[in-house]
Structure formats: C-alpha cells, structure tokens
Amino acid sequence: MEESQLLGLTESDIVRYEALKKSLRGLQSPNLDPVTALGIESRNESERRHYAELWVKQEFDRTEKELKFQREVDAAWKRLMPNMLPVNMGNPAGIAHDSGGRLALFVREADCQRCDARLSAVLADKRPVDIYLVDSEGSDQKLRNWAQQHRIPAEQVRERRITLNHDAGRWMRYGNGIMPVLLQQGESGWHIAAF
DSSP, X not given: OOHHHHHTOOHHHHHHHHHHHTSHHHHHSTTOOHHHHXXXXXXXXXXXXXXXXXXXXXXXXXXXXXXXXXXXXXXXXXXXXXXXXXOOOSOTTOOSSOOOOXXXXXXXXXXXXXXXXXXXXXXXXXXXXXXXXXXXXXXXXXXXXXXXXTTOOHHHHHTTSEEEEEOTTHHHHHSTTOSSEEEEEETTEEEEEEX
C-alpha cells in the first residue's frame, strides 16, 4: 500500500504536498507530515475542514494503538518486575502540544483503567489540575471516597493546585464524549490535550 493511501490522500494531494515542501512552508517547517502541511496551507475552509478531520481520525487511531500497547507494557512491568517502578522519560501527562496552561481531567469512577492511568500520569507531572468525576452524581462523599482511593494529595487540594469537582455537564461540552480526556487551558479557551 502506498504512503498516500495510508494517509488517506489522493495523488493530487501528494503532488501539492511535494510542491509545498519546495516552498516557503518547506523551509519554515521542513518535517511536517503531509496532512498537517496540506491543512495549514489549505486554500479554502472546505479543504481546511477535510484535512483537520483526517488529522483527528489518524491521531485518534494512533493514540488508541499507543494506549493499548502502553497497557500491555504496564501489565508486563507488573508481571515481570513486580517490585520495580517503571521509569517514564518525557512528558508524564502525555500532552503533545503543551502550552503550560492549567489542566482539566475528566474521569469516571466505575470500571475505567484508562482513567486511572491518565490520572497517575497527570499527578506525576505535578501540574495544577482540575479533576472532574463524571459519575459522582453530585455526591461530595462519593467524590471524597474516590479521591482517597486514588491517593489525591490532600495538601495540593488545600493549596488549590488540585481541585476536585462534580462534572455538571462540562465533560459532554468540552470532552466530546472521550473518556478519559485531558484538557488544557490556552489563549483561546480549553482544548483537548490528551485522551
């Protein structure tokens, strides 16, 4: 299968991408992938939307595969090295384009290993974060119990570096139904940083 087919691009897309690599865009951003380069240099809104949707689908697929593999790696650590802690090099929270803004993490209590893994990564990053429990049903006690079970540092909650919150519909508005989802505050508001 050709690279263009793997990326969901047409032959004319590849011809245009090759031309972009020889233009100012190629000098400014020499290592851009074809979908991103074509999206940035879109000629109209329709093209921009097409490439953005293609990029999101590919990024979602890539992330899903990486998360599946990471879960297997985590399980292998527990099986093979039960008394050793794994070392994580790089950005613990897994944020691709980190602007340094405050984080918001949406998780659920019930049956969500991915939620626990994302929570651990965010806590390891030691960044200010607002945690929203989407299935707390408005119960402060349920939220407290969840926080205790997940060893949320009480001193960071007192200092408001970590806040514990009931969801109240924010997850559906900002998280696009992805569970778990990590948002980051930027200049133009909240955006999905990792899932």
